[in-house]
Amino acid sequence: MNSWFTISLSLFSFFFIKIFSTEAAPTYLFHACPNTTLFTPNSAYQSNLNTLLSSLSSAAADGADGFANATVGQNSPDQLYGLFLCRGDVNTATCSDCVATGKQDILQRCPNQRVSVIWYDECMLRYSDGSIYSVMEQVPSFKMYHTRNITNPTHFMRVLGETMDDIAARASVGKSGKKVAVAEANFTSLQKLYTLAQCTPDLMVSECNTCFRAAIAGLPRGKQGGRLFTPSCSMRFELYPFYNASAMAALVPPPSYLHSPSAPVTRRKGMFVFVIFLPL
Secondary structure (H helix, E strand, C coil): CCHHHHHHHHHHHHHHHHHHCCCCCCCEEEEECCCCCECCCCCHHHHHHHHHHHHHHHHHHCCCCCEEEEEECCCCCCCEEEEEEECCCCCHHHHHHHHHHHHHHHHHHCCCECCEEEEECCEEEEEECCCCCCCCCCCCEEEEEECCECCCHHHHHHHHHHHHHHHHHHHHHCCCCCEEEEEEEECECCCEEEEEEEECCCCCHHHHHHHHHHHHHHCCCCECCEEEECCCEEEEEECCCCCCHHHHHHHCCCCCCCCCCECCCCCCCCCEEEEEECCC
């Protein structure tokens, strides 16, 4: 083996390892700044906000099991409350990176806002000047859905409804400490349906269930994929795997049933549409 080939192979190996060992950047989805009241720059509120976001970012880096909340300040109007929730299947490094990104991003997208929330595919980060811990909130919310319609929509909606009901019930209980559940169902003999439901673990079973019920009602109908996010819960379905199945298997047991197949469906590429709901 000549020296040029050896050097080239070494350089290729270095860059290959470098590329594939680097965590992908968090996938931004949406943000909301629902409160029109602003804080004054360089005020006590801004100082407390910086402290709050740093505290949450540190908690994520320290392995907070995908969720943490914090309170900074002693008295209103400068007291703040915040929390983050990482998707149930992501590891500590991915969770930490997402929260750290959100810590910077939320200040740029919602400058001087007293109440803000930002969603990524991997996590959610929010803060408020009012208590948000153990408080179920369904707004602001947004949903995304595939532009392609599903074939055999009647059968698909039956399978989707039964599967969503199942994961909503299991995620609400949250026996693993994380209120999250996934399920696969046979839509056809060749096509599976993949679903995920997650609720913030500070909520009671009944509150998570209420949030999921509203999310199920708001999910798009007859589409090849869709998701809905609120500050307290989220749900998603696709015709392709979008979560780490092995990581989820270690957290929660799979459902005890699969649906019977029906007519085949052709998977096609398409775009996603955003629909946003904000408080009045």
